[in-house]
Amino acid sequence: MRRPLPVVGDLLAFQSDRLRFVTSMQREHGDVARFQLGPFPVWQLAHPDLVRQVLVTDAAGFRKGMVLQRARVVLGDGLLTAEGDVHRQHRDLVQPAFHSRRITGYASVMVERCAAVTAAWTPREPLDVHAATVRMTLETAGATLLGTSVDVGSVEGALADLLSAYKLAFLPFSEKLQGLPVGPLRRLQRGRRRLHGLVDSVVAERSSSGRDGGDLLSALVLDSGGLSSQELRDEATTLLLAGHETTANTLAFALHLLAVHPSVQASVHDEVSGIGGELGPADLDRLPLCRAVVSETLRLYPPSWMMGRQALVSHQVGDQVIAPGDLVVLPQWVVHHDERWWPQPFSFDPARWLDGASDRPRWAFFPFGAGLRRCIGEGFAWTEAVLGLATIVRHWRLRPVPGRPLRLDPLITLRPRGGLWLIPEPREHASRLA
Numbered sequence: 001m002r003r004p005l006p007v008v009g010d011l012l013a014f015q016s017d018r019l020r021f022v023t024s025m026q027r028e029h030g031d032v033a034r035f036q037l038g039p040f041p042v043w044q045l046a047h048p049d050l051v052r053q054v055l056v057t058d059a060a061g062f063r064k065g066m067v068l069q070r071a072r073v074v075l076g077d078g079l080l081t082a083e084g085d086v087h088r089q090h091r092d093l094v095q096p097a098f099h100s101r102r103i104t105g106y107a108s109v110m111v112e113r114c115a116a117v118t119a120a121w122t123p124r125e126p127l128d129v130h131a132a133t134v135r136m137t138l139e140t141a142g143a144t145l146l147g148t149s150v151d152v153g154s155v156e157g158a159l160a161d162l163l164s165a166y167k168l169a170f171l172p173f174s175e176k177l178q179g180l181p182v183g184p185l186r187r188l189q190r191g192r193r194r195l196h197g198l199v200d201s202v203v204a205e206r207s208s209s210g211r212d213g214g215d216l217l218s219a220l221v222l223d224s225g226g227l228s229s230q231e232l233r234d235e236a237t238t239l240l241l242a243g244h245e246t247t248a249n250t251l252a253f254a255l256h257l258l259a260v261h262p263s264v265q266a267s268v269h270d271e272v273s274g275i276g277g278e279l280g281p282a283d284l285d286r287l288p289l290c291r292a293v294v295s296e297t298l299r300l301y302p303p304s305w306m307m308g309r310q311a312l313v314s315h316q317v318g319d320q321v322i323a324p325g326d327l328v329v330l331p332q333w334v335v336h337h338d339e340r341w342w343p344q345p346f347s348f349d350p351a352r353w354l355d356g357a358s359d360r361p362r363w364a365f366f367p368f369g370a371g372l373r374r375c376i377g378e379g380f381a382w383t384e385a386v387l388g389l390a391t392i393v394r395h396w397r398l399r400p401v402p403g404r405p406l407r408l409d410p411l412i413t414l415r416p417r418g419g420l421w422l423i424p425e426p427r428e429h430a431s432r433l434a
Contacts, residue, residue, distance in 0.1 A: 009036025048361035065308020076234030128419035147215030246303035
């Protein structure tokens with residue numbers, strides 16, 4: 001039985017195994033569970049109807065959760081962290097860059113970067129495919145969103161520094177501790193300096209040159225209606241991080257799933273082989289199995305494994321009341337693995353996305369959130385993930401590395417811990433073995 005501790009409450013149990021903790025809360029207490037993380041009362045709501053209530057129908061009664069509130073020290077008032085009028089204004093400015101016509105233009109860059117990174121793989125040598133997908137998506141985000149090449153090592157190093165401070169988000173007075181030069185706080189400050197330095201140089205160059213490179217940053221600088229340098233930095237930083245991280249994780253997990261399900265991998269290869277020439281946005285409708293694999297990956301390994309909100313007003317949930325200031329968490333990890341909506345919920349079954357209409361609730365699947373704060377880059381992410389998966393499987397067959405099982409690291413996003421190692425074999429070699 002769970003026994004919260006004085007002062008820290010359930011924080012130690014939560015931090016020791018976050019996925020197990022949220023799963024056990026739903027199993028033991030149902031769709032509405034209450035626990036304590038440090039000084040914060042937390043309500044876990046794990047039913048699609050409650051997801052809709054918080055993110056759609058009653059969204060104005062909530063603000064971003066504690067983790068993203070703390071992330072403002074790095075992201076400022078970018079789209080992920082801004083609230084109210086600032087969020088609406090900035091979303092209106094950014095939205096045109098994610099129009100389907102613009103994403104179509106980005107697709108060739110997505111395919112080209114994916115092909116270039118995988119061309120350097122050594123056949124039959126184990127490799128960390130997560131590191132590879134990070135490189136692909138970072139280079140794509142740099143080119144399409146910022147209009148520049150980025151130093152992948154510097155950005156990944158900065159991101160590692162920022163993620164190291166994740167566990168501090170729920171500590172008492174954590175917002176007042178962020179300036180202390182000790183441990184993970186020192187790494188947080190270092191990561192912020194590295195990331196801001198990189199982004200500031202790009203923003204300054206674009207602002208002084210007035211050059212329109214066809215990328216999002218150009219649109220923000222030229223048509224921003226007077227965004228300050230600080231606001232431009234906040235949006236550029238947010239887009240660089242959010243524009244690559246979740247897609248990189250999704251692609252890596254999808255490749256892992258195909259490696260451990262070779263029959264599905266063979267079917268994906270057959271689908272991709274039926275398309276001649278270079279892959280592009282016009283082929284998306286011809287890749288239903290690839291999209292189904294991505295959907296099933298997002299279900300099994302949701303990059304946003306738990307969304308957080310903080311109540312601004314009282315909310316009635318059944319016979320209980322969420323008080324103003326209480327935290328609310330909506331765990332995709334739990335809802336996406338709920339057998340009420342997903343038969344055999346831990347099985348990899350892309351066919352469940354190919355059967356047409358389903359009677360499961362609309363918000364039983366919400367990898368990109370919902371409502372007015374639904375991820376603005378969702379179309380970008382789908383295009384990159386589907387075309388990236390098809391590009392890789394067209395040229396490579398992937399096998400697991402014996403003795404290197406997948407381990408999960410649920411930080412701000414769900415990542416593979418210690419990398420995700422697979423063995424790539426050229427498709428020609430694989431055909432001869434068949």
